Amino acid sequence: MIPGSKRGRLGWIDAAVLAAVATAVVAVGYRVDSVLEYRWDWSAIPNSLYRWDQEAGRWVPNLLMQGFFTTIRLAVLSMIPAALFGAVFGVLRTTGRLFPRLLSRTYVELIRNIPPLVFIFIFYFFISSQIMPILGVEDLVRGASPPTLRSLELVFGPAALIPNVISGVLCLAMFQGAYMTEIVRAGIQSIPKTQTEAGLSIGLSRWELWRRVILPQALRRVIPPLAGQFITLVKDSSILSLISIQELTFLAMETAVSTTRVFEVWITVAGLYFCLCSLLSLAFDRLEKSAVAART
Amino acid sequence: MERMTRAEPLIELDGVSKWFGAFQVLRGVNLRVAEGERIVICGPSGSGKSTLIRCINRLEEHQEGRVVFAGRELGADTTDLAQVRREIGMVFQEFNLFPHLTVLENCMLGPTRVLGMTPADARGRAMEFLDRVRIPEQAGKHPGQLSGGQQQRAAIARSLCMRPRVMLFDEPTSALDPVMIKEVLDVMNDLAQSGMTMIVVTHEMGFARTVADRVAYMDEGSIIECLPPDRFFANPADDRTKRFLSQILSH
Ligand SMILES: Nc1ncnc2c1ncn2[C@@H]1O[C@H](COP(=O)(O)OP(=O)(O)OP(=O)(O)O)[C@@H](O)[C@H]1O
Numbered sequence: 449m450i451p452g453s454k455r456g457r458l459g460w461i462d463a464a465v466l467a468a469v470a471t472a473v474v475a476v477g478y479r480v481d482s483v484l485e486y487r488w489d490w491s492a493i494p495n496s497l498y499r500w501d502q503e504a505g506r507w508v509p510n511l512l513m514q515g516f517f518t519t520i521r522l523a524v525l526s527m528i529p530a531a532l533f534g535a536v537f538g539v540l541r542t543t544g545r546l547f548p549r550l551l552s553r554t555y556v557e558l559i560r561n562i563p564p565l566v567f568i569f570i571f572y573f574f575i576s577s578q579i580m581p582i583l584g585v586e587d588l589v590r591g592a593s594p595p596t597l598r599s600l601e602l603v604f605g606p607a608a609l610i611p612n613v614i615s616g617v618l619c620l621a622m623f624q625g626a627y628m629t630e631i632v633r634a635g636i637q638s639i640p641k642t643q644t645e646a647g648l649s650i651g652l653s654r655w656e657l658w659r660r661v662i663l664p665q666a667l668r669r670v671i672p673p674l675a676g677q678f679i680t681l682v683k684d685s686s687i688l689s690l691i692s693i694q695e696l697t698f699l700a701m702e703t704a705v706s707t708t709r710v711f712e713v714w715i716t717v718a719g720l721y722f723c724l725c726s727l728l729s730l731a732f733d734r735l736e737k738s739a740v741a742a743r744t
Numbered sequence: 745m746e747r748m749t750r751a752e753p754l755i756e757l758d759g760v761s762k763w764f765g766a767f768q769v770l771r772g773v774n775l776r777v778a779e780g781e782r783i784v785i786c787g788p789s790g791s792g793k794s795t796l797i798r799c800i801n802r803l804e805e806h807q808e809g810r811v812v813f814a815g816r817e818l819g820a821d822t823t824d825l826a827q828v829r830r831e832i833g834m835v836f837q838e839f840n841l842f843p844h845l846t847v848l849e850n851c852m853l854g855p856t857r858v859l860g861m862t863p864a865d866a867r868g869r870a871m872e873f874l875d876r877v878r879i880p881e882q883a884g885k886h887p888g889q890l891s892g893g894q895q896q897r898a899a900i901a902r903s904l905c906m907r908p909r910v911m912l913f914d915e916p917t918s919a920l921d922p923v924m925i926k927e928v929l930d931v932m933n934d935l936a937q938s939g940m941t942m943i944v945v946t947h948e949m950g951f952a953r954t955v956a957d958r959v960a961y962m963d964e965g966s967i968i969e970c971l972p973p974d975r976f977f978a979n980p981a982d983d984r985t986k987r988f989l990s991q992i993l994s995h
């Protein structure tokens with residue numbers, strides 16, 4: 449079938465599905481409205497997003513938007529080490545040597561077979577008690593000169609929360625890295641052996657073969673699933689709320705408690721996540737299409 | 745007949761045996777190929793033809809016997825295999841071009857990355873060979889945009905750009921339809937005319953008759969006979985060869 453040839457035409461199955469969805473929405477709305485007798489009150493929401501700062505004389509982000517920005521920071525910052533873990537362990541997985549393969553395999557299996565929440569509790573304890581003192585992040589922030597501090601704040605957010613954000617980033621990167629490892633491994637292994645044979649038979653060294661033949665082809669196959677994993681990473685960053693990283697979900701819990709508008713707050717938060725993730729997937733789709741167009 | 749008198753063969757297989765697990769694919773194969781000689785290997789599917797020629801550039805490792813190329817024995821202790829392989833061109837049934845590179849880049853990769861040529865020199869050489877295989881106008885395209893015959897000729901050009909001392913062909917026309925088969929065979933004919941040493945696994949008996957110096961028949965991992973084409977086709981000694989020939993020539 450030609451892709452897109454059916455687009456825009458509704459069959460009877462589509463109509464049936466549409467009707468079922470509409471019925472469900474109406475039913476839920478009816479129950480919330482008349483059975484649950486929930487009194488909707490959205491008046492507290494705008495103020496939880498932005499508030500008027502009397503001293504500064506301007507609007508500043510309040511808890512929800514602060515959390516939203518922290519979530520974006522966390523996602524972008526952890527993407528880099530996560531991709532790095534994925535690349536390194538993914539490549540190790542495909543080498544001929546036993547030890548690197550075993551190491552990478554252990555990493556992936558450990559993380560895939562432990563609930564993310566449990567992993568993060570354990571790992572966070574380890575990071576905050578062992579790694580952070582070694583990195584000396586707190587001393588660094590305390591001793592930083594104002595210009596350095598300003599650029600640090602630009603990347604990591606408010607100075608007081610920098611150690612907190614870094615721990616969150618490491619946790620997230622560590623556990624997303626395992627999934628990226630699998631993506632990278634699959635990408636490399638999807639390049640047929642015949643490509644290796646063709647490369648070897650013109651006398652390429654192992655390194656040149658890898659660099660000029662395998663890697664460029666693997667990259668192309670790996671980018672779309674990695675983009676998908678990045679969106680998963682954004683959503684999964686919400687579990688960092690349980691180790692008190694002050695991202696969107698964490699601050700939403702606080703806001704829900706302080707305003708007592710539980711539904712309104714969580715629906716707003718869901719909307720924020722939805723916007724962020726759908727914008728990202730739209731952007732990735734565009735990128736991919738232009739990459740495909742550039743190739744042919 | 746001059747080449748027969750040369751003492752040192754370019755390629756020498758001496759009692760080569762190979763197993764895949766418990767299954768013996770090659771059973772003590774002997775073959776000597778002199779410089780400039782053209783050998784055609786035929787035989788039923790699964791008889792070990794591909795495995796045999798892949799042993800010559802050590803894409804497959806043999807377990808017994810000797811594989812000697814240009815006076816050097818290839819074995820587990822050969823550390824500079826890449827050095828040897830660049831002198832042995834190989835053409836595969838499925839072309840195996842690099843899909844992410846253009847035809848020109850496919851041809852330039854070896855010369856720049858293996859021979860250390862400058863891109864300008866490599867481009868010159870690549871265009872020269874793309875001309876020889878009659879697809880200079882396809883240089884800027886990616887393999888996926890070419891017909892099978894064009895892809896196979898590009899693959900031949902890619903190998904020739906390394907200026908190899910021998911070319912190995914593993915059923916180069918089996919994945920092609922008749923028109924394209926002719927395009928590729930014409931190029932291989934030219935190559936033979938130019939004096940290239942060639943070992944060709946093929947069932948194109950017309951090609952074997954006109955181009956080969958010797959035709960080898962392989963069955964169950966052994967070379968049953970290896971004769972000049974006139975004798976090979978007129979009166980093969982072995983019954984299996986006769987049966988194979990009657991099957992294949994009746995098509
Ligand atoms: N990597 C491998 N592992 C196990 N068995 C193999 C492998 N490669 C080939 N074989 C077996 O070895 C035998 C010879 O294979 P080979 O490809 O050399 O035959 P061939 O003469 O080239 O056949 P065809 O005409 O089908 O290409 C076959 O029975 C095949 O199944």
Ligand SMILES: [Mg+2]
Pocket residue numbers: 793794795914915
């Ligand atoms: Mg074969």
